[in-house]
Each structure stands twice: as structure tokens, then as C-alpha cells.
Amino acid sequence: MDDYTTILGSGGWPNEVSRFDVLGWFRSLLSPPSRRDVNGLLRDAGLWTEAMQARVHDLMGSAMGIASVTKVPLVYRERVMEYVAMEHLEALGQNVRRKIESKREMLYQADLAEWRSKLLEEHASADDAEEFAMEVNAVLSMMAGYVAQKCSGVCVWFTAGPRDVHHAEAVFDIPGRTTMPYSEVRPMPFWSTAAQIQTQSITLNEYKWGHAKDGEPAEEQASDDGCDVPMIVDELDGTDTDDDDDYEEYEIDSVDEVSEVAQAQSTDALPKTHTRIGGRTASSDTEMIDAIVEKPTASQAAIALRPIIIRHHERVCEELGAILEKRKFWFARARMTNYLVNAPKRLHGGVNVDLGCRVVQRYLEFELSNAKEGVLTLKEVGEVGGTGPKPAYIAELVGKQSRMTWNKRASPQEIRAKTQLDHDVDECLPLQWAAQQPGERRGDRGILMLSAKDTMGWDGYLPAGPDGVRLLVVALLAWGWDIGENKREGEVEVWDRLALDFVDVLEVLAIRAGKAVDTRTPTEGKRVSRPTEKVVWANEMKNKGGGRR
Structure with missing residues (x-):
């Protein structure tokens, strides 16, 4: 057993033909399908907008800027479009999103079923089988050169389908010489040979599919039809014997049993095996295919485009x-500019970085609008169905316009410092946010039930300015940073x-x-320079009409 374990661990099989995973090889030729692009589905549904196209244009501009100053290759436009679509x-x-995702999954399952049929299922027609023969021959043509070179010889493959015969060939190279393929030399x-193989394949397929012209099956031919070796061997009943007295019936071992005996004689290190050449049983083929079909991972496009997204975010901020x-x-x-520019780096490794960037950009656009500035009136959380105090971190930021920093979160076992996030910010901030919304959005227990609409009564709820919605945005970003810092995946x-x-x-x-x-007036918000004494004297002399002549 130790010898067997050693051999198995090294991957070697002495005195035996190497086991070849046939299905695994074909799997590598026919890669499993991926899910359809979301941007294509949105276009088909009429949901691709000019604003989305403009965002693609902006991101491509950022990508070109990065590619021009770094060695990072320029990303494909299709990749950026998929990111914007996601x-x-x-x-x-939720209803629209569910319909799009359902259609995408339905199309994917149909594509996957078609892919599986190419590997496992019998072809439904002779045309399908012929198409597969052509696909395989194209791959064999690419492999023939490698095989011939490694073998230092000649490689010729004939593949005959129901209709035609296909060939792939190559000859190894000799430095300074020109080697001709076998089809040109002989x-x-x-x-x-190709014609004979084609004839046999066509004849055999006529038994299976029928004649190509009328579809009628070929006439059955017995095993003794005159051929040296029949194309199709009739099944014989092993119990029938001749009455000749000189004939003696022997019990013949099956081919499998003979091979097992031969194998045992060749090496005692290897135990008996019933695994066929190919390394797997037919029943495990489907399981293997299911295992290699990867499940879709979230935000793959965002991960690939992260440097571009961050650079675009920095430029916009x-x-x-x-x-x-x-x-x-x-x-x-x-x-605030420096604070918001650093948001992607702070949020990375914890929450959705792209989503955090979108919060920042929407906040900047809100402050740039004609929204009135005011003081955020923090409503009691208990009034909207929740329990517990309002976020103390937000309340203590009111009236303070000092430099913003990324503050840590308090521990439940310690007394919270004034600069720390509430230890239960994951509970009180969502409740506080819901409390600041118009009544039309909230249900009986204060839970947000409807999406935000401009027709709702927003006046006085979320003002602009240093003591307005900024406080909630800062708390949200700080919480997102804490999630990554302290691995709070939940x-x-x-x-x-x-x-x-x-x-x-x-x-x-x-x-x-x-x-x-x-x-504003031209000087509002700017420091007004004071004239020097020399300038004041010169102006006085000018007004009096004096001065040097």
C-alpha cells in the first residue's frame, strides 16, 4: 500500500499507459458558457439611457488617462459598459431587477444545456455530428504540429463524420531544410486511405441515420457478407454449440478479467482497478461538468475596473x-474635499467601494445645487418604532466645522469618546436615517416602505450645509471604514x-x-487686500491734482 500511495502521489503509473482524461480534454476545447452581458439585456429591454452612455464615456476617459501615464493596459469598452450596466x-x-436577472438566468441555463449536450449527449442529427467533426478537426490541426515536433516524426489524423472526411497533418522541422507533409509526398x-475511411463512415452512418437522399435506413448486412472483416458484427449467442464430437467448449474469461490478471502480473504495487481509460466513469461526467461551471461572483467588473473607478472618483471629487x-x-x-477623495481607499476591503463613491458624488452634487442650508433636526428614533438613543456621534458634530477625520468606533465595554462612532451605529444609523425621511416613505413601524420620489414632502427634512445631511453622510462613510478595519462581515x-x-x-x-x-459679490468669501501707505499717498496726491511733474 505504501508503494501504491507513493506512486499515486507522484502522479506516475509505471508499466502502464498513462491515463488520459478524455472528457477533461474536450472540456478544455469547449469552455463552459458565461452569463449574457447585462448591458445587452438592458438594451433589449429599452433601459439603456443616455446618462449611462455618458458615464461610460467618462470612465473610458479616466482609463485612457491612467493608461497614458502607467503601464496598465487600456480596458475594453465592453468591460466598462458591463460595469455601468451592473x-x-x-x-x-426590485421588480425590474428581478425580471432582468430571471431572464439572464433563463438564457444562461439554455446556453449551458446546449454546451452540456456537446460533451455528453448523443447528437440529434447527422448534421450536428458532422459539425462537431469539423470543430474537432480544427483543434487537431493546431495540435498536429506540436505532436509531430515532439515525436520527431509525422502526424496524420483522419476524422470521418457522417458526410465527409477531415484530415490534420504535420511534419517535424529540420534546421535548414524544408519538410513536406505526407499528403504531398505520397x-x-x-x-x-481518406476515401476508404470516408466510405466506411458513410456506410456505417446510413445504418444509424438513413441514406442522405431519402432518409431510409440501409439494408442490414450479415457478418458473412463477403468482407474480410465485417463492418458490423452480429451479436452471437454463446450457448449455441456445434454437434461435432471433436469440438470441446471452453469457458473463456472476459477481456476485463484477462487484463486484470495481466496487470497484476506486471506489477504488484498497483491494486486492481475498474476505472476505464479516461480516468472517470460515465456517471461522474455530469458531476464533473457541474463542478467546473463557476457560479457568478459579485462585482467582478468592479474589481477589474477598481483603479479606473478610483481615479475617476478622485478626479470628480x-x-x-x-x-x-x-x-x-x-x-x-x-x-471636505480631501476627506471625500480618500473614501475609496478607506472603504476598500470592507464594503462596496463603488457604492461608497456614488454616495460621495451624489452628496457633492447636492451641495452644489440650490438646496437651502440649515441645521439637521435629529428626530427621536423611538418616534419611528425603534428603541435606543439617537446616534450621539452625529449629534455632537452639529456646530463643528473643524477638519474632518476618519474616527474609530467605540467598544460596547468602554465609555464612548466624543470623536468615536456609536458602538451600535449599525442599528441606530439606519433607524435615524429612516426617521429623517418624509412620512410618505415610512410604514406604521417607521420602516422605509417606498422608494424616494421628488413628489414627496422633503422640505425641512435633509438640508444642505455643514450641519445638514453632511453629518449623516460622514457617519455612513466612517461606519463603512470600520466594517473593513474590524472585519464586521455581518x-x-x-x-x-x-x-x-x-x-x-x-x-x-x-x-x-x-x-x-x-x-455672491466678487469679493465675498475672499480676503480683501489692504493698500499700502505708498499707494494711499499716491491716490491722495492724484485726487488733489498734486504730485511730481
Whole structure:
């Protein structure tokens, strides 16, 4: 057994033909299908918008900028389109999203069933079998050169389908010489062999599919039809014997039993095996195929495009932040631009980075709108069906415009410092957010039941400014950072749902407020320079008509 274990572990099978996984080889030729692109499904459903196309254009611009200054290759436009489509699908209503995902899964299962049939199931027609023969020959043609070179010889493959015969051939190379393929060196025997193989294949297929012209099956031919070796051997009853006295009936071992005996004689290290050449049984083929079909992983497009998304986010934040710093003094004083630019790096490894970037950008657009600034009135959480205090972290930020930092979360066993997040922020922040929404959105117990709409009564609920919705946004981002820092995987789903609602609400509020109108005087928000004494004296002399001549 030790010898067997050693041999099995090394992968070697001495004194035996190497086992070849036939189905695994074909599996590598015919890769399993992937799910249809979401952007194609959205286009078919008429849900692809001009805004989505514009976002693709912006992301491609960021990708080209990165590719021009780094060695990172430029991503394909199709990949960016798929990312934008997945992003839009998340924002759609639950019913629409469910329909799109259901259709995608239905199409995938149909494609997967077709792929499986190519590997396991019998072809339904002679045309399908012929098509498969052509596909296989194309692969054999690519392999022939490698095989001939490694064998230092000639490689010729004939593959005959129900209609035609296909060949793949190659000859090894000799430096400084030209080697000719066998079909050109010996054309007569080559094509004669091909014709004979084709004839036999056509004849055999006529028994199975019928004649190509009329579809009628070929006439049965007995085993003694005059051929040296019959094409089809009739099944014989082993119990029938001749009456000749000189004939003695012997019990003949089956081929499997003979091979087992021969194997045991050749090596005692290997136990008996009933595994056929190919390394697996027919019953396990389907299980193998199911195992290699990967389940879709979430946010694969976002992971591949993360550097582009982050760079695009940084550029947008820097541009919008620069405008806000000139327009709102408190925004510059709190250094909000730098704080928001760093959001992707802080959120990475915990929550959905892209979703966090969308929250930041929607918040910036809201502050850039004509929304009125005010103080966020924190409603008692208990009033909307919850229990417990309102987030103390948010309440203590009111009136403070100091530099924003990424604050840690308090532990339940310690007294919370003023700069720390509430230890139960995962519970009180969603409740507080729900409490700040119009009554039309909430159910009897204060739970959000409806999506945000611009027709709802939003006045006085979520104002702009340093003490407005900014406080909730900052708390959400800090919570997302804490999830990654302390590996709180159980809170990710709650954070994602809340962040998605932030995106919807901030977008609605920005649309309702409209574009901002800059009513400041030219010097408002800027430091006014004071003239020097020399300038004052010169102006006085000019007004009096004096001065040097």
C-alpha cells in the first residue's frame, strides 16, 4: 500500500499507459458558457439611457488617462459598459431587477444545456455530428504540429463524420531544410486511405441515420457478407454449440478479467482497478461538468475596473470640491474635499467601494445645487418604532466645522469618546436615517416602505450645509471604514442597502433643488487686500491734482 500511495502521489503509473482524461480534454476545447452581458439585456429591454452612455464615456476617459501615464493596459469598452450596466441594475426597482436577472438566468441555463449536450449527449442529427467533426478537426490541426515536433516524426489524423472526411497533418522541422507533409509526398495512398475511411463512415452512418437522399435506413448486412472483416458484427449467442464430437467448449474469461490478471502480473504495487481509460466513469461526467461551471461572483467588473473607478472618483471629487471650496467657506475649512477623495481607499476591503463613491458624488452634487442650508433636526428614533438613543456621534458634530477625520468606533465595554462612532451605529444609523425621511416613505413601524420620489414632502427634512445631511453622510462613510478595519462581515449587507438609499435620496434632493445661482459679490468669501501707505499717498496726491511733474 505504501508503494501504491507513493506512486499515486507522484502522479506516475509505471508499466502502464498513462491515463488520459478524455472528457477533461474536450472540456478544455469547449469552455463552459458565461452569463449574457447585462448591458445587452438592458438594451433589449429599452433601459439603456443616455446618462449611462455618458458615464461610460467618462470612465473610458479616466482609463485612457491612467493608461497614458502607467503601464496598465487600456480596458475594453465592453468591460466598462458591463460595469455601468451592473451599476444601473442595482439602482433599479426590485421588480425590474428581478425580471432582468430571471431572464439572464433563463438564457444562461439554455446556453449551458446546449454546451452540456456537446460533451455528453448523443447528437440529434447527422448534421450536428458532422459539425462537431469539423470543430474537432480544427483543434487537431493546431495540435498536429506540436505532436509531430515532439515525436520527431509525422502526424496524420483522419476524422470521418457522417458526410465527409477531415484530415490534420504535420511534419517535424529540420534546421535548414524544408519538410513536406505526407499528403504531398505520397498523395495517392494518402487520399486513397481518406476515401476508404470516408466510405466506411458513410456506410456505417446510413445504418444509424438513413441514406442522405431519402432518409431510409440501409439494408442490414450479415457478418458473412463477403468482407474480410465485417463492418458490423452480429451479436452471437454463446450457448449455441456445434454437434461435432471433436469440438470441446471452453469457458473463456472476459477481456476485463484477462487484463486484470495481466496487470497484476506486471506489477504488484498497483491494486486492481475498474476505472476505464479516461480516468472517470460515465456517471461522474455530469458531476464533473457541474463542478467546473463557476457560479457568478459579485462585482467582478468592479474589481477589474477598481483603479479606473478610483481615479475617476478622485478626479470628480477634486473638480466638484474645488468649486464648493470657492462657494462655501465651511467646506474648505473642514477640508471636505480631501476627506471625500480618500473614501475609496478607506472603504476598500470592507464594503462596496463603488457604492461608497456614488454616495460621495451624489452628496457633492447636492451641495452644489440650490438646496437651502440649515441645521439637521435629529428626530427621536423611538418616534419611528425603534428603541435606543439617537446616534450621539452625529449629534455632537452639529456646530463643528473643524477638519474632518476618519474616527474609530467605540467598544460596547468602554465609555464612548466624543470623536468615536456609536458602538451600535449599525442599528441606530439606519433607524435615524429612516426617521429623517418624509412620512410618505415610512410604514406604521417607521420602516422605509417606498422608494424616494421628488413628489414627496422633503422640505425641512435633509438640508444642505455643514450641519445638514453632511453629518449623516460622514457617519455612513466612517461606519463603512470600520466594517473593513474590524472585519464586521455581518454588517456589510445592511451598509450596502443603506448606502443605496442615500444615493437615491441625495439624487432626488439635488433634482428638486435645481442648479445653484451664484449671488455672491466678487469679493465675498475672499480676503480683501489692504493698500499700502505708498499707494494711499499716491491716490491722495492724484485726487488733489498734486504730485511730481
